[in-house]
Amino acid sequence: MDWDVLLTPYKQAVEELKIKLKGIRDQYQLTSKHTPIEFVTGRVKPVSSILEKAKRKNIPLNRLEEDMQDLAGVRIMCQFVGDIDTIVELIKARTDFSIVEQRDYIKNKKRSGYRSYHMILKYPVQTIEGGEKNTLVELQIRTLAMNFWATIEHSLQYKYAGKIPDEIEQRLVKAAEAAFQLDEEMSKIRGEVQEAQKIMTKQQEASRRKP
Ligand SMILES: Nc1nc2c(ncn2[C@@H]2O[C@H](COP(=O)(O)OP(=O)(O)OP(=O)(O)O)[C@@H](O)[C@H]2O)c(=O)[nH]1
Numbered sequence: 001m002d003w004d005v006l007l008t009p010y011k012q013a014v015e016e017l018k019i020k021l022k023g024i025r026d027q028y029q030l031t032s033k034h035t036p037i038e039f040v041t042g043r044v045k046p047v048s049s050i051l052e053k054a055k056r057k058n059i060p061l062n063r064l065e066e067d068m069q070d071l072a073g074v075r076i077m078c079q080f081v082g083d084i085d086t087i088v089e090l091i092k093a094r095t096d097f098s099i100v101e102q103r104d105y106i107k108n109k110k111r112s113g114y115r116s117y118h119m120i121l122k123y124p125v126q127t128i129e130g131g132e133k134n135t136l137v138e139l140q141i142r143t144l145a146m147n148f149w150a151t152i153e154h155s156l157q158y159k160y161a162g163k164i165p166d167e168i169e170q171r172l173v174k175a176a177e178a179a180f181q182l183d184e185e186m187s188k189i190r191g192e193v194q195e196a197q198k199i200m201t202k203q204q205e206a207s208r209r210k211p
């Protein structure tokens, strides 16, 4: 398997999407509107992880592009749960790529406690032959609290090779509930937080303009 040949278009898709999503954030920052995008990350799935998942899910290596939907992955972090709906609407309105699938793990959280909104995008990459190659990209949209939980849980999954001891698993479920409560509370004081952020931005701009 020539991994470079397989993964180069996915790398391109990740880089282009990261720039486009950061562009949305920058456009919001030019207005007085709250930006629904805090930060964006992306990655091409590491080859070791591709091989492990292919084995676990019985995916033949000649079917990776069709059957492994997260060869390319992009993640958007936001401050408030309500921002996720705004981002979903922004993504739906795009004309440069399309949505293939949506999974709402916020309304339907996973047994582990995992919450996030997932979309599988069909993203066309331009080729040197003058055509387009369609790539599938997994977009995960989550709050900072959801991301904190998922990052910690992911490292524990790694540490325990997917077999987290029961006691820790139960604590993680409790921690997921605490992250949910944090999101709820923050949503309730969203107006206050946004006012404070606007004042801070104005002050920063004013001090930058001072000679
Ligand atoms: N930390 C963490 N991440 C998760 C969890 N469930 C899903 N994810 C993330 O979401 C991605 C897609 O998950 P699913 O929608 O369940 O997709 P799947 O192919 O059925 O399952 P995976 O084998 O986990 O990829 C995963 O690759 C992870 O990045 C979870 O319980 N904990």
Ligand SMILES: Nc1ncnc2c1ncn2[C@@H]1O[C@H](COP(=O)(O)OP(=O)(O)OP(=O)(O)O)[C@@H](O)[C@H]1O
Residues within 6 Å of the ligand: 041, 042, 043, 045, 046, 049, 053, 070, 072, 073, 074, 075, 138, 139, 140, 154
């Ligand atoms: N859509 C995504 N956007 C950005 N980063 C991601 C995305 N999906 C996974 N990652 C990150 O990429 C790194 C490597 O992920 P990897 O693909 O091995 O994990 P995973 O998605 O949890 O795996 P699997 O789907 O095989 O269970 C991890 O740090 C993970 O958090």
